[in-house]
Amino acid sequence: MSGFLVIVYWETRRIFRNRTMMVLGIVVPVALSVLFVKYGSLGMVYAACAISAVSLFLAVIRFLGDKVSGFAQGLSGSPTHQFAIIVGRTASWIIFAALQIVFYAVISHVLS
Amino acid sequence: MNSICLEDAGRKIGNRWAVRGAGFEIMRGEIFGIFGGAGSGKTALIELIAGRAVPDEGAVEFRVDGNQGVSSWVSLASQKPGLASDLSVVENLRLFASLWGVKRRSRQSRISMFIQLLGLADVRGRRVGELSQGQVTAAEIAKSLIPVVDVYAIDGLIERLDPAVRKRVWEYILSRKRHGETFIVGTSFGREASMCDRIAVLVRGSVVFLGTPNDLVAEMNSEVVAVESMNTPILKSQISDRFGSVVVERNGMLEIRSSDASAEAAEILSRSASDVSCLYLRCPTLDDALEELERR
Numbered sequence: 001m002s003g004f005l006v007i008v009y010w011e012t013r014r015i016f017r018n019r020t021m022m023v024l025g026i027v028v029p030v031a032l033s034v035l036f037v038k039y040g041s042l043g044m045v046y047a048a049c050a051i052s053a054v055s056l057f058l059a060v061i062r063f064l065g066d067k068v069s070g071f072a073q074g075l076s077g078s079p080t081h082q083f084a085i086i087v088g089r090t091a092s093w094i095i096f097a098a099l100q101i102v103f104y105a106v107i108s109h110v111l112s
Numbered sequence: 113m114n115s116i117c118l119e120d121a122g123r124k125i126g127n128r129w130a131v132r133g134a135g136f137e138i139m140r141g142e143i144f145g146i147f148g149g150a151g152s153g154k155t156a157l158i159e160l161i162a163g164r165a166v167p168d169e170g171a172v173e174f175r176v177d178g179n180q181g182v183s184s185w186v187s188l189a190s191q192k193p194g195l196a197s198d199l200s201v202v203e204n205l206r207l208f209a210s211l212w213g214v215k216r217r218s219r220q221s222r223i224s225m226f227i228q229l230l231g232l233a234d235v236r237g238r239r240v241g242e243l244s245q246g247q248v249t250a251a252e253i254a255k256s257l258i259p260v261v262d263v264y265a266i267d268g269l270i271e272r273l274d275p276a277v278r279k280r281v282w283e284y285i286l287s288r289k290r291h292g293e294t295f296i297v298g299t300s301f302g303r304e305a306s307m308c309d310r311i312a313v314l315v316r317g318s319v320v321f322l323g324t325p326n327d328l329v330a331e332m333n334s335e336v337v338a339v340e341s342m343n344t345p346i347l348k349s350q351i352s353d354r355f356g357s358v359v360v361e362r363n364g365m366l367e368i369r370s371s372d373a374s375a376e377a378a379e380i381l382s383r384s385a386s387d388v389s390c391l392y393l394r395c396p397t398l399d400d401a402l403e404e405l406e407r408r
Contacts, residue, residue, distance in 0.1 A: 006210040010199070017198045017239075066196075074194015074255070077164055078211040079185050 003080030007088025008095070015096050021058060025096065028054050029104035037108045044108065048101050055097035063089070115139050116161060116263065116294075120170035123156045130156035131317045134170070138296065140262070143289055145308030145325075146298045147398070149406060153317040154298040155191060158267045161296060162186040186296075187212070189256035189266040193248050197241030201232050201251050204240060205258055212259035226254040229284055231277045250277060257284075267298040282307055302398030311398075313405055320405050325398055332396045332404060335373035339366045339380060340390035347387045351380060360403070369396065369404065 015021045032050055036043030066072040075085050115137045122132035131153035138144045138161070146154045159165045160172055163186060174184035195204045205223045214222060227236050230250040235243055240251060249272045256264060270281055285295050285307075297308060305311050306325045313321035313328065321328055341347040348366055351359050355376060360367045370376045373393050381388060396404075 002213075003211060006207070010196075010203075010207045010210075013203075014196055014198050069197065070190060070192035070194045071196050072194075073164065073190065073192065074208070075211070077162065077188055077190075077194065078208065078259075079213065080211050 001084075003078075004084040004088045004091075007075075007080070007085055008091050011089045011092035012095050015062075015092060021096070024054065024058060025100055026103070029100050030107060033104050033107040033111055037111045040112075044105065047104050047108070051100045051104060052097050055093055055100065059090075059093040115175045117173045117175055118161070118170065119173070121157075121160055121167045121172050122169040123160050123165055124168045125156060129168075129317055131160070131314065132169070134160075134312070134319050136312055136319065136322050138294060140294055141289055141292045142310065143285060143295045143297065143308045145305045145311035146296065146314060147300070147302075147305040147308075147311045147402065148314030149300050149402065152300075152314040154300070154314055155267055156317075157312075157314065158188070158265050158296060158298045162188040162265045164188065184263075185212075185259070185261050186263040186265050187256045187259045187261050189253045189264075189269050191268050193240075193252040193255075195240045195248065195251055195255060198239060200237050200239055201243070201247075201254075202227065202236045204251065205254060208255050209258045212261070214258060214260060218260075222258055226257050229257075229277075229280055230254045231274065231280075246272060246274065249273065253281065262292075263294045263296065265296040265298070268300065270297065271299060271301045271304050300402075302400075302402065305398050313402060315406050315408075320408075328398060328401045329396055332369070332401050334369045334371045334396060336394050336396055336400060337368045337370060337373045337377045337380065338392050338394060339368075339388055340364065341366065341387050342389055343387050347384055350384055350387075354379070354383065358407070367400075369400065 028051060032047040036047045039046065063072070076082060117137045118134050121134045123130050134157055146157055148154050156165070160167055196207065199207065202223060205226065206219070209219045209223060227233055230253055232247065232250055232254060235247055240248060243251065249269050253266060253269055256266060270278055273281060289295065297304060299305055308325065310322070310324055311328065312319045321331070339347065344361065344364070344366060348359050348361065351366065351368060355368065358369070368376060377391055377393060381391065
């Protein structure tokens with residue numbers, strides 16, 4: 001369990017330290033807010049799906065990149081269980097997507 | 113852990129055997145070198161020992177006498193650094209210290225110690241992605257030394273360090289060996305191999321020698337005649353024609369390995385004295401021995 005929490009903490013921190021992720025994390029919600037705000041609650045659902053799809057895409061790119069760079073091997077060489085590593089990393093992306101959706105919701109509320 | 117035992121261990125990469133028939137035992141508290149040229153299978157073998165890969169044949173076993181409550185985890189410093197490029201050096205060390213279960217009270221002191229040891233104090237807060245290649249190597253070694261385990265493996269990285277840092281790392285390894293920790297060092301440099309208690313020499317994926325570095329040099333049973341000349345190509349062809357021996361050109365010197373080096377030196381001087389500007393005899397090094405084993 002502690003390994004899982006360590007992975008969630010550091011992976012989330014990594015995402016928020018990455019400039020590309022941060023730009024996309026802000027630009028995507030703002031753009032979606034402007035596009036969907038006029039559709040009211042239906043737009044919110046569309047925006048949440050779009051944000052999740054973008055986050056999923058970024059996560060796949062990041063996972064593949066880490067495998068090439070060797071970071072994934074560094075993690076898997078530690079005594080932390082593989083399952084905890086995978087679930088922990090996935091959880092951090094869910095946190096990222098959730099924060100984007102919250103950000104979107106706040107902006108769209110302000111705009112409307 | 114009392115020993116790591118390899119029984120005819122082999123590993124395939126693609127359709128090719130990267131290493132095959134490796135059978136030896138690494139004892140607790142030993143500095144064990146895996147010595148070989150590029151592509152000889154060092155990394156494949158170290159990854160087998162470190163548990164990063166499963167043998168395609170044979171076995172790798174950790175042997176423990178009694179119930180000592182020890183782990184079979186090997187902390188590996190790989191040539192492909194396993195560091196997060198968007199985290200700083202110190203953050204990476206904290207991450208891996210947490211994952212390896214380093215106790216909270218000793219975590220900070222260990223991190224500080226290895227940052228000092230590897231000469232990373234000036235870049236401790238800098239992202240790994242912004243470091244030079246040498247600094248990434250140092251950070252990777254620091255990352256591998258952070259965990260408290262019985263066995264550490266460093267694959268071809270020590271030779272890439274600055275001389276002063278390299279010296280400090282070897283002093284650290286020698287001091288930890290006295291506490292029963294085991295170090296496995298992969299290298300293609302005789303200088304690093306000579307620091308090991310025992311070495312396994314790998315040539316084209318096979319272990320061709322197992323013993324101490326001194327044993328390997330002694331097994332060569334020869335000396336080297338080193339000749340410097342103002343007219344190296346001509347002298348090289350003369351020596352090759354005369355002795356039929358393999359003449360190697362290294363750092364501007366011609367080198368001939370011979371079991372009767374004194375006689376060969378006298379012969380070269382008597383026949384080609386005018387072309388020789390400097391000549392001396394020396395004992396073979398581990399690098400010479402590796403070259404010889406690769407040629408066989």
